Amino acid sequence: MMRLWKAFSLAALRVLMVVAAALVAMTALEAQPARPRPLLAAADLRPSTSLDGQWNYSIDPYRDGMGGFHGGSAGTGHRRYDDVDVSAVTAADPLALYEYDLDHSPVATLPSSWLTHDPTMRHYEGLVWYQRRFAAAPIAGMRQFLRFGAVNYSADVYLNGRKLGHHEGGFTPFAFEVTGLVRKGDNRLVVGVDSERNPASVPPLVTDWESYGGITRSVSLIETPATYVDDAWIRLGRDGRIAVDVTLDGAGAAGQAVRFAIPALGLKLDGHTDGAGRWTAHIPAPRALHRWSPDSPSLYDVTVEAGADHWRDRVGFRTVEVRGARILLNGRPIFLRGICMHEEELGSDPTRAITPAAARALLTEVKTGLHGNFVRLAHYPHSEVTTRMADEIGLLLWSEVPVYWLIAWDNPETLARARAMVAENILRDRNRASIILWSVGNETPIGDARNAFLGTLADDVRTLDPDRLVTAALLTGRKEQDGHAVMVMADPLVAKLDVMAINTYNGWYTGDALADLPKIGWQTPADKPLIFSELGADALAGFHDPATKRKFSEEFQADYYRQTLAMAAKIPNLVGMSPWILKDFRSPRRQHPVYQQGWNRKGLISETGRRKQAFDILAAWYAERAKALP
Numbered sequence: 001m002m003r004l005w006k007a008f009s010l011a012a013l014r015v016l017m018v019v020a021a022a023l024v025a026m027t028a029l030e031a032q033p034a035r036p037r038p039l040l041a042a043a044d045l046r047p048s049t050s051l052d053g054q055w056n057y058s059i060d061p062y063r064d065g066m067g068g069f070h071g072g073s074a075g076t077g078h079r080r081y082d083d084v085d086v087s088a089v090t091a092a093d094p095l096a097l098y099e100y101d102l103d104h105s106p107v108a109t110l111p112s113s114w115l116t117h118d119p120t121m122r123h124y125e126g127l128v129w130y131q132r133r134f135a136a137a138p139i140a141g142m143r144q145f146l147r148f149g150a151v152n153y154s155a156d157v158y159l160n161g162r163k164l165g166h167h168e169g170g171f172t173p174f175a176f177e178v179t180g181l182v183r184k185g186d187n188r189l190v191v192g193v194d195s196e197r198n199p200a201s202v203p204p205l206v207t208d209w210e211s212y213g214g215i216t217r218s219v220s221l222i223e224t225p226a227t228y229v230d231d232a233w234i235r236l237g238r239d240g241r242i243a244v245d246v247t248l249d250g251a252g253a254a255g256q257a258v259r260f261a262i263p264a265l266g267l268k269l270d271g272h273t274d275g276a277g278r279w280t281a282h283i284p285a286p287r288a289l290h291r292w293s294p295d296s297p298s299l300y301d302v303t304v305e306a307g308a309d310h311w312r313d314r315v316g317f318r319t320v321e322v323r324g325a326r327i328l329l330n331g332r333p334i335f336l337r338g339i340c341m342h343e344e345e346l347g348s349d350p351t352r353a354i355t356p357a358a359a360r361a362l363l364t365e366v367k368t369g370l371h372g373n374f375v376r377l378a379h380y381p382h383s384e385v386t387t388r389m390a391d392e393i394g395l396l397l398w399s400e401v402p403v404y405w406l407i408a409w410d411n412p413e414t415l416a417r418a419r420a421m422v423a424e425n426i427l428r429d430r431n432r433a434s435i436i437l438w439s440v441g442n443e444t445p446i447g448d449a450r451n452a453f454l455g456t457l458a459d460d461v462r463t464l465d466p467d468r469l470v471t472a473a474l475l476t477g478r479k480e481q482d483g484h485a486v487m488v489m490a491d492p493l494v495a496k497l498d499v500m501a502i503n504t505y506n507g508w509y510t511g512d513a514l515a516d517l518p519k520i521g522w523q524t525p526a527d528k529p530l531i532f533s534e535l536g537a538d539a540l541a542g543f544h545d546p547a548t549k550r551k552f553s554e555e556f557q558a559d560y561y562r563q564t565l566a567m568a569a570k571i572p573n574l575v576g577m578s579p580w581i582l583k584d585f586r587s588p589r590r591q592h593p594v595y596q597q598g599w600n601r602k603g604l605i606s607e608t609g610r611r612k613q614a615f616d617i618l619a620a621w622y623a624e625r626a627k628a629l630p
Helices: 002-031 085-092 357-369 384-393 412-429 450-464 492-496 513-519 554-568 613-628
Strands: 048-050 054-060 107-110 127-136 141-147 156-158 162-168 174-176 185-194 217-224 228-236 242-247 257-262 267-271 280-283 300-306 309-314 322-323 326-329 336-340 375-376 394-400 435-442 469-474 477-480 482-488 497-503 521-523 529-536 574-577
Touching: 085 300, 107 127, 107 477, 127 300, 127 469, 141 156, 156 174, 156 613, 162 174, 228 300, 228 309, 242 257, 300 326, 322 469, 326 574, 336 357, 336 394, 336 529, 336 613, 357 384, 357 435, 375 384, 384 394, 384 412, 412 435, 412 450, 435 450, 435 497, 450 469, 482 513, 554 613
Parallel strands: 336 375, 336 574, 375 394, 394 435, 435 469, 469 497, 482 521, 497 529, 529 574
Antiparallel strands: 048 217, 054 107, 054 127, 127 185, 141 174, 141 217, 156 162, 156 185, 228 242, 242 280, 257 267, 257 300, 300 309, 322 326, 477 482
């Protein structure tokens, strides 16, 4: 009996050990950031068929196409995604009842937001169905993917009546493999786009920017060989060597011959993938390599050949690091002369459709107008059109996810969404030399759940891209000392960050007299670099009040900048700033009938590009800083 009991105990112990090992494995898996599949790195440079252009659209305010009013599935006459010719069916069967017909619905040119499709949709929030018919000729033995640059906020995608999947997050790319689903000849692509968010969303329900629901970035059909390069990450390490990480996808991914090349430098490197289809290599940087910087934005065509696939990107090589209280670019200290920017083109009726011309117009105002070298892309990942343009013209970038204000910190689903956004953002853009900072949050209230949430995101950033810097835009406390205000940084998240960043609006959202701003002290950890990630004041372009300098006048904004810059000049570990903001942008929160009218007016230029007085003040200050430090 005792032997039986011992045998049972040993068996039970082994089971417990197996279970424990499985739990540890699951915990380790959950600790790793999500990696989207397919990734299709540098997808915008792959040969593709553009599906931009004319799409039919139909509003669905009660989500009738998603489900019936008794809780069941949507009925035949309500499913916008069915692969059916409504006109032909109803002509053949007079009793057939359809309450939609996308083929005859209004037409919009995409990418754009539905806010500009029709004046009646200006403040529409909810579900809109889009349809695009397109011709295809899929090649046997090749693979096909539908790739979306961004759909705001969530998307349900259907091809020829079959659901491909769901994506949540309005600012990062996603793709679905459609091999075997794309027909030779006519195809019907339908996307249910829902801009409505809930308390568990990222960003939350309330923000200070326009939602811009819709398909706001390009859609394309990409064809690849059966085994293709899904990811390739190329960068210059701080050790002076070029690092290459390649991941193949397909039946022939394991043991595949791979060649990496930089033709302009005469560099070639050969290898073979491992059993998981991955290949990693390091090679000393050629002496002829010119490092990328704002003053010399050198870019190189890089290629990866793997079997029948030929992958390419355009990459700059540079290093960025923190040493003490300084940020070093290519080993030299740099002062970040920046500005914040929303993804919104110049014009009186923007639709968040960033073209190369629109991106160049905005970034040129920073580079040549403000004498800037840095842009904070607020408050979400911007279009790859913008990040590539920054590479080209030479601007350093801060890129962030919309973990903003009041997030559901203790909701595991919210954390999962935020982690997915971090991964999608970094894996899309980590070949961009311009990006030096990944930010994990903006103006978030301190608390245990929040600290753990943002700490997880910071860890994800370091896992996905250890060669860049981690930051977050933080809030400060305030105390009085020796008769003047002292701003205190006491956020425990600072320990997780490479660079502290602070949003400060003393003199605008506080009762401080502008003349007192230079007397304000700053109490922050002295051994860590500090950026003023936001500062600013509203002004309506063309509104002048030189006598009293009331708020919303150009004179008030100009004086605010003079005094705030005087305050900033006294902070020893300040290594840069990105005032709020380059241009006036739409914000439904801002409803003063004279000065705002639905616009946040903190721009240094108006929505149409008219420069305000403060523009020249910041430009002159930056010009002087550039003489002292690049």
